[in-house]
Amino acid sequence: MKYGTLYGVGVGPGAPDLLTLRAVDTLKRAQVLAMPRSSDFGASMAWKIIKPVIGEIEGQERLFLTFPMNKDPERLVPAWKKAFQAIGERLEKGLSVAFATEGDPSLFSTFIYLQREAVHRWPGIEVVVVPGVSSIAAVPAVTGIPLADGQERIAIIPANYGVDDLPAILEQFDTTILMKIGSEMPNVLAAIREAGLADRAVYVSRATMPDQRIVRDIGQSGEEYGDCFAMAIVAKKQRNGVLAGDVEALAKATTA
Numbered sequence: 141m142k143y144g145t146l147y148g149v150g151v152g153p154g155a156p157d158l159l160t161l162r163a164v165d166t167l168k169r170a171q172v173l174a175m176p177r178s179s180d181f182g183a184s185m186a187w188k189i190i191k192p193v194i195g196e197i198e199g200q201e202r203l204f205l206t207f208p209m210n211k212d213p214e215r216l217v218p219a220w221k222k223a224f225q226a227i228g229e230r231l232e233k234g235l236s237v238a239f240a241t242e243g244d245p246s247l248f249s250t251f252i253y254l255q256r257e258a259v260h261r262w263p264g265i266e267v268v269v270v271p272g273v274s275s276i277a278a279v280p281a282v283t284g285i286p287l288a289d290g291q292e293r294i295a296i297i298p299a300n301y302g303v304d305d306l307p308a309i310l311e312q313f314d315t316t317i318l319m320k321i322g323s324e325m326p327n328v329l330a331a332i333r334e335a336g337l338a339d340r341a342v343y344v345s346r347a348t349m350p351d352q353r354i355v356r357d358i359g360q361s362g363e364e365y366g367d368c369f370a371m372a373i374v375a376k377k378q379r380n381g382v383l384a385g386d387v388e389a390l391a392k393a394t395t396a
């Protein structure tokens with residue numbers, strides 16, 4: 141059987157003008173535009189990002205698929221079955237399906253499961269990934285905190301799967317990015333304080349979106365955290381500027 145092509149399209153971290161030209165082209169051409177949302181009644185962040193750029197496209201079907209933000213298989217499996225069925229029906233008719241995903245499709249994205257399953261469900265299907273600007277690139281941009289230079293090492297941690305090993309990670313890596321923080325924020329804060337890095341940690345929610353929020357020196361803040369589009373970045377290195385004292389580090393990095 142000749143299936144339609146399945147595209148995984150990264151739509152960037154929030155600002156519509158961070159959509160790539162390739163993403164816009166792919167989203168406009170697809171016969172079916174599939175978008176994840178966290179509840180049957182909730183809005184899709186991917187759609188919010190895309191909408192002002194692509195608007196209505198004649199003949200294109202918009203398919204909203206619900207994936208509960210939950211680790212409970214009893215809730216997840218039926219949602220996945222429904223989504224695979226809806227996408228499969230279209231692919232089997234030879235229709236191209238673009239699955240839009242916030243940020244980049246290859247990082248903590250629903251598309252990863254779809255990509256993995258697609259080759260088994262629809263043998264021979266063509267799957268195309270269109271990379272997007274990840275939140276991992278957006279957060280350094282809005283905070284002015286570089287991720288790494290020279291020999292520095294970066295750790296990326298999905299905090300909602302536990303942060304027991306965070307003290308060791310903070311010690312071993314120059315920059316630590318904590319994604320999917322949610323209710324783990326108190327434990328994240330405790331580990332950062334314990335490591336003496338509270339003044340090197342910044343919390344960012346909704347980077348590049350109109351309601352972006354940046355909290356520097358998170359250890360001092362008693363605010364509540366819990367946004368589902370939020371991360372913390374802990375960058376140990378104090379960057380003083382090359383002429384103000386980083387010359388040695390620069391020489392080391394560039395000769396490495």
Ligand SMILES: C[S@@+](CC[C@H](N)C(=O)[O-])C[C@H]1O[C@@H](n2cnc3c(N)ncnc32)[C@H](O)[C@@H]1O
Nearest residue numbers: 153243244248274275319320346347369370371
């Ligand atoms: C399911 S993951 C999706 C990541 C996405 N694929 C990417 O490349 O950025 C969701 C997590 O990404 C981070 N995130 C996504 N967009 C963000 C934004 N605009 N600002 C801050 N963090 C964001 C948060 O840590 C959030 O919990």
